[in-house]
Amino acid sequence: MSEIKVELPDGSPRTLEVDSTALDLARSIGPRLAKDAIAAKVNGTLTDLSAPLSNGDQVSIVTPASDDGREVLRHSSAHVLAQAVTRLWPGAHYAIGPAIRDGFYYDFELPGGAHFSDDDLARVEAEMRAIIAEDQPFTRRIYSIEEGLELFRDQPFKVEIIEAVARGNEEDLSETGGDSVVSTYSNTPSFVDLCRGPHVPTTARLGHFQLTRVAGAYWRGLETNPQLQRIYGTAWESKDALAGHLHQLEEAEQRDHRKLGAELDLFSFPSEIGPGLAVFHPRGGIIRRVMEEYSRQRHEVSGYEFVYSPHITKADLFETSGHLTWFAEGMYPPMILDEGQHYYLKPMNCPFHMTIFKARQRSYRELPLRMFEFGSVYRYEKSGVVHGLTRVRGMTQDDAHIFCTREQMGVELTRTLNFVLDLLRDFGLNDFYLELSTRPPGKAVGTDEEWAEAEAALATVCQDAGIEFVMDPGGGAFYGPKISVQAKDAIGRTHQMSTIQLDFQTPNNFDATYVAPDNTRQRPIMIHRALFGSVERFMAILIEHYAGNLPTWLCPEQVRVLGVRNDHDDYAYEVAALLRERGLRTHVEDATEPLGSRIRKAKLEKIPYVVVVGDEDVAAGTLGINARGTNDPERGVTVGEFANRLVDEVARHASPEAP
RNA sequence: GCCUGGGUAGCUCAGUCGGUAGAGCAACGCAUUCGUAAUGCGUAGGUCAGGAGUUCGAAUCUCCUCCCAGGCUCCA
Numbered sequence: 001m002s003e004i005k006v007e008l009p010d011g012s013p014r015t016l017e018v019d020s021t022a023l024d025l026a027r028s029i030g031p032r033l034a035k036d037a038i039a040a041k042v043n044g045t046l047t048d049l050s051a052p053l054s055n056g057d058q059v060s061i062v063t064p065a066s067d068d069g070r071e072v073l074r075h076s077s078a079h080v081l082a083q084a085v086t087r088l089w090p091g092a093h094y095a096i097g098p099a100i101r102d103g104f105y106y107d108f109e110l111p112g113g114a115h116f117s118d119d120d121l122a123r124v125e126a127e128m129r130a131i132i133a134e135d136q137p138f139t140r141r142i143y144s145i146e147e148g149l150e151l152f153r154d155q156p157f158k159v160e161i162i163e164a165v166a167r168g169n170e171e172d173l174s175e176t177g178g179d180s181v182v183s184t185y186s187n188t189p190s191f192v193d194l195c196r197g198p199h200v201p202t203t204a205r206l207g208h209f210q211l212t213r214v215a216g217a218y219w220r221g222l223e224t225n226p227q228l229q230r231i232y233g234t235a236w237e238s239k240d241a242l243a244g245h246l247h248q249l250e251e252a253e254q255r256d257h258r259k260l261g262a263e264l265d266l267f268s269f270p271s272e273i274g275p276g277l278a279v280f281h282p283r284g285g286i287i288r289r290v291m292e293e294y295s296r297q298r299h300e301v302s303g304y305e306f307v308y309s310p311h312i313t314k315a316d317l318f319e320t321s322g323h324l325t326w327f328a329e330g331m332y333p334p335m336i337l338d339e340g341q342h343y344y345l346k347p348m349n350c351p352f353h354m355t356i357f358k359a360r361q362r363s364y365r366e367l368p369l370r371m372f373e374f375g376s377v378y379r380y381e382k383s384g385v386v387h388g389l390t391r392v393r394g395m396t397q398d399d400a401h402i403f404c405t406r407e408q409m410g411v412e413l414t415r416t417l418n419f420v421l422d423l424l425r426d427f428g429l430n431d432f433y434l435e436l437s438t439r440p441p442g443k444a445v446g447t448d449e450e451w452a453e454a455e456a457a458l459a460t461v462c463q464d465a466g467i468e469f470v471m472d473p474g475g476g477a478f479y480g481p482k483i484s485v486q487a488k489d490a491i492g493r494t495h496q497m498s499t500i501q502l503d504f505q506t507p508n509n510f511d512a513t514y515v516a517p518d519n520t521r522q523r524p525i526m527i528h529r530a531l532f533g534s535v536e537r538f539m540a541i542l543i544e545h546y547a548g549n550l551p552t553w554l555c556p557e558q559v560r561v562l563g564v565r566n567d568h569d570d571y572a573y574e575v576a577a578l579l580r581e582r583g584l585r586t587h588v589e590d591a592t593e594p595l596g597s598r599i600r601k602a603k604l605e606k607i608p609y610v611v612v613v614g615d616e617d618v619a620a621g622t623l624g625i626n627a628r629g630t631n632d633p634e635r636g637v638t639v640g641e642f643a644n645r646l647v648d649e650v651a652r653h654a655s656p657e658a659p
Numbered sequence: 660g661c662c663u664g665g666g667u668a669g670c671u672c673a674g675u676c677g678g679u680a681g682a683g684c685a686a687c688g689c690a691u692u693c694g695u696a697a698u699g700c701g702u703a704g705g706u707c708a709g710g711a712g713u714u715c716g717a718a719u720c721u722c723c724u725c726c727c728a729g730g731c732u733c734c735a
Contacts, residue, residue: 105730115662115663116662116663117663117664118663118664212729213663213664213729213730214662214663214664214729214730215662215663215729215730215731216661216662216663216730216731217661217662217730217731217732218661218662218731218732221731221732222732223660223661223731223732223733227661227662227731227732228662228731229662229663230662230730230731232729232730258728262670263670269726269727271708271725271726271727274726275725275726275727322735323735326735327735329733330733330734330735331735347735348735379734379735381733381734382660382661382732382733382734383660384660384661384662384730384731384732384733385660385732385733385734387728391734443735477735478735479735501735562694562695563692564692564693564694564695565692565693565694566692566693567692568692591692591693592691592692593691593693593697593698594691594692594693594697594698595692595693595694595695596693596694596695596696596697596698597696597697597698598695598696599695599696600695600696600697601696601697602696603696604696610695610696612694612695613694614693614694615694616694617694624694624695626695626696631695631696632695633694633695635694635695
């Protein structure tokens with residue numbers, strides 16, 4: 001047979017000569033495609049353009065401006081990065097260098113224990129550009145395990161990977177490209193990398209990249225392994241795409257809650273208090289209070305009861321709950337009293353709620369019993385992990401624990417999930433998916449049957465919820481599996497929001513019981529759930545989601561009234577008083593500066609409504625509205641009409657930008 | 660906790676070779692009275708994160724500590 005037939009993505013057949021490659025196929029389709037092509041996908045697997053095709057293959061040509069294409073570009077860029085580093089640091093060991101979201105990285109061990117500095121980034125980047133300019137072809141070769149070990153005998157990390165593959169370690173297969181063979185790429189005789197590929201045909205196809213940062217990273221991600229030197233980069237199919245990505249990073253930086261929190265005078269982290277411990281300023285305090293009040297009100301309607309518990313407790317409580325066994329390292333060290341008694345700051349509220357459950361005999365008639373608390377907890381986060389309001393050492397959870405029977409469990413979980421989603425939507429988050437985290441290997445309590453039952457119950461709830469859900473194997477808490485609600489924000493990032501955890505263990509540990517209709521003692525199920533996660537973190541996510549332009553109902557200052565001249569100030573105060581009577585947070589700024597200057601200031605503070613009053617308004621009892629996000633003011637609106645509009649907007653949780 | 664980088668006025672930043680601290684904005688005062696994103700002039704503001712060392716002399720060089728950023732690990 002001198003011809004083969006392959007199938008294109010649209011289903012159309014294509015006839016080629018025997019031994020044709022994917023590149024030949026691209027050429028047969030069109031010169032532009034052939035010029036653009038960087039790899040191929042054959043029967044669902046990415047391969048080099050030079051790979052020979054077989055009869056019956058389903059083939060698509062991969063071009064740079066696609067997910068597959070970018071992955072190839074990034075992977076090849078990582079390869080060039082390693083080549084550049086070995087040129088600049090002869091004797092450097094290179095470990096792994098995958099494509100990642102938006103870019104790539106490569107891990108190295110430099111001779112003499114050297115580290116990369118920020119300045120090295122520019123040197124490495126220049127060397128990479130030199131390699132790219134040299135238009136070096138990527139050539140694939142296959143070796144046996146033995147040959148591979150010999151080839152990389154000076155590269156201990158590569159040897160370790162090959163040995164792992166030889167032992168059949170699945171995880172490492174992806175690095176080498178086969179069961180018992182070693183796949184390599186070289187683009188000059190002097191540089192060979194262990195790699196499954198595919199790669200672009202030559203280094204000349206690369207170039208729209210930028211090295212972004214250096215970092216330490218543990219070999220194979222294990223803290224006990226040596227720390228390697230990692231270089232991160234980003235790579236794209238075109239100059240515009242690269243510029244677009246860099247622009248997006250800037251956008252994200254602009255809406256960083258830490259930056260906005262300082263600019264809008266919402267909160268701060270005084271260094272004299274300590275890392276990860278925030279104070280809320282009056283303006284941030286208003287946002288927080290409104291969030292909490294709304295949450296309280298919704299919980300009340302939904303049948304929750306409100307409880308309070310102290311911030312510290314004797315060790316006994318956390319011994320019983322298992323926290324001191326499983327999570328002592330995440331807790332602040334104990335305060336030791338004179339009598340030798342150990343007291344701990346609480347890292348979680350559940351054991352306290354359990355003591356409330358146990359305060360007296362409980363009947364099945366009381367279940368489900370839903371206890372809610374804005375509970376402040378303290379966790380000893382490692383020094384390198386604290387991050388603004390999203391990862392702190394002291395936080396307030398909107399925490400609730402539901403005690404129910406096994407029979408009630410399914411209904412209660414569904415009800416809780418719906419409640420959670422509904423409330424998140426009220427805060428303007430609409431794009432969700434669910435994640436189901438299962439038993440963590442090696443650090444879980446309870447029997448296999450209990451875990452299986454709990455995981456099955458949560459899976460059913462996820463399936464019935466009618467929204468996308470994904471598995472997170474091993475991500476559960478030590479006492480039970482959990483559903484977490486992941487929400488996408490305005491710029492497409494996902495955040496873990498609410499969690500719903502099912503817990504058979506804590507009631508066991510505390511020997512909690514209720515009296516069933518048949519007069520027997522039964523063990524309740526406990527459902528842990530936090531909606532905001534932590535109030536602090538949720539506020540941070542809202543600030544970033546809205547880029548500081550919070551919906552009016554959450555804004556610390558909803559209206560700022562400005563007189564045109566200072567003889568309008570009296571009227572401005574009258575207007576403000578009327579608006580305040582309607583519950584609108586309103587302030588006046590006296591006319592000591594030019595109007596334009598005061599408007600600018602209010603806009604920079606992201607106040608939803610700037611109200612301007614002048615001669616005409618004083619005469620007619622009206623005002624002028626300059627809404628956030630617009631530049632054309634509305635004149636001559638009566639005070640009453642404006643107040644009505646705003647009261648309605650607040651009730652609907654809307655904002656001026658999206659009425 | 661680990662790696663890299665950083666910390667100068669409330670904020671953003673400049674500060675040369677080691678020679679004794681500077682701008683803009685903000686604040687405050689005075690003048691200005693203005694119809695939709697920056698009025699003018701003036702004043703004040705600093706243990707250069709903290710400590711130790713080298714030096715005749717340290718924001719600048721060395722060491723330690725604290726704090727911040729980006730990663731790694733972690734995230735009940």
